[in-house]
Amino acid sequence: MNVLPDHRLIDGKAVKSRILTQVNAYTKLQGNMPRLVSICIGNNPEVAVYVRNQERGAQQAGLPFEQLHWDHEITQEACKTQILAMNDDPSVLGIILQRPVPDHINVRSLQSAVHPLKDVEGMNPASIGNIVYSDVALAPCTAAASVELIKETGLDLKGLEIVMIGHSEIVGKPAAMMLMAEGATVTVCHHMTRSVAMHSRRADVVVVAVGKPHLIGPEMIKPGAVVIDIGINQIEQDGETRIVGDVDTKAVLAVAGWITPVPGGVGPVTVAILMRNAIVAHQRQVAAGWI
């Protein structure tokens, strides 16, 4: 039996494939594109899944993708030297620094070493600074993905009340800044917030990125609101391992106007945004006369 798709569920895979098609059209026009370089430091089985997804996304986008695996004993200095060399190498389009890294590596310092024009992950402080100043074209992928998914509802973000739950440096803070740049009234809640529900219940949009399975229930959501679930949590249920978000999707579905599922919501779009960032980087490098 065919089950009709639930219109309240925002289909991240469809958004992903639409973005990748757009990127692919650009790369086809350009012909020979320089490559994305993914750097894994040390051995991280959990990172491998992400990298595989990125590689597949790059393929669909028509972008060459190189995987580097650096030994877990590599020094900070050696990492930095190699990254600086990539900054100067016109055949490298963008640099992706996979996390986590070994303890002796200062990941922030390496992120700062990636030139802003090659910072496809949007992690260099200057890239974040641009976002704060409302230049959001090259933003951290997950934050940009959540904005993209809100726009997917067709709502105009200007004047919307948006509650961001979670104020991490990679997701919550940049997402809040991007949403503000879009004209929304943004409230950022976190673990010290007295009553998250008091804030979230009045919000037109709730974006959640805390990493706690099923933290957000229907009693926290205004009827008809948009719920963007960035959480990815592994839980054991009935002897099985499952991936769930920070939102109790099934229960919240009864209240929300739109909701992103996990998996299949923000995750796929994040990969597509990385590729879109790559073409923004390409355009900026061309404009700067680098290529």
Place this chain on the structure above:
Amino acid sequence: MTATIIDGKEFAARVRGQVALHVARLKADHGITPGLAVVLVGEDPASQVYVRSKGKMTVEVGMKSAEYRLDVETSEADLLKVIEDLNNNPDIHGILCQLPLPKHLNEDLIINSISPAKDVDGFHISNVGLLGTGQKSMVPCTPLGCLMMLRDHHGSISGMNAVVVGRSNIVGKPMAQLLLNDSATVTIAHSRTKDLADVVRGADIVVAAVGRPEMILGDWIKLGATVIDVGINRLDAPEKGEGKTKLVGDVHFDSCAAVAGAITPVPGGVGPMTIACLLANTVTACCRANGLAEPEGLTA
């Protein structure tokens, strides 16, 4: 209920006193004198007043003040050279390029040519990003001053509901980041916000930085809330005589003071804190440059 008036003049003097103490210690213990360079291009009268009082206060707290007054026609290349020399000068720990710059100069380019470690205004794009991600940075002076006042009044602002009205790059945005980093729950409201009065009514802390005279009214304020008024607006004041003007904030002072727990006046509230925080930032930059512990109570 009548609000406590937060006296910015008195508080700023206290901050400058702390700065002077640190400067004296740096000299005595390490033989280092913090140095602040102020670059002024052109002859904008308001800027000249600022630069003069900055220079005066820099010397008063025992720091070295260097002023660079450049001709209004100064080329971009020449200005960049001045900044580059200051970046490389080990006796200079803070560089401030007085804004606005003459039209022919690219402000972003000039500001971003200042070494982020010496960017005591906190406007370099890297500092903006570092603050935006909760990392160690140089923090813009006015919001830093507001944060100091709030910490002084409340002890801790963790868990409080803060509403920042206005999303300017110089005040609103960095203010929101600072409040977040101190674990307040932060809402950034602005001209697009639908029911501003209602949003403000939820706040334990209101920071007003919109540039609209006396926009925030007493019935927007929760009983006992703290109100920080960053606005400085000049209005005609015919009641004081013909052609007279007065300064007012973004907050309607009388009606808000009747409800608030504490409030900053205009003038004499946030205003005096800005230069005090510039001096504080210079000491911080000097300590960081020399690998010394940062001055307590003077940083974000």
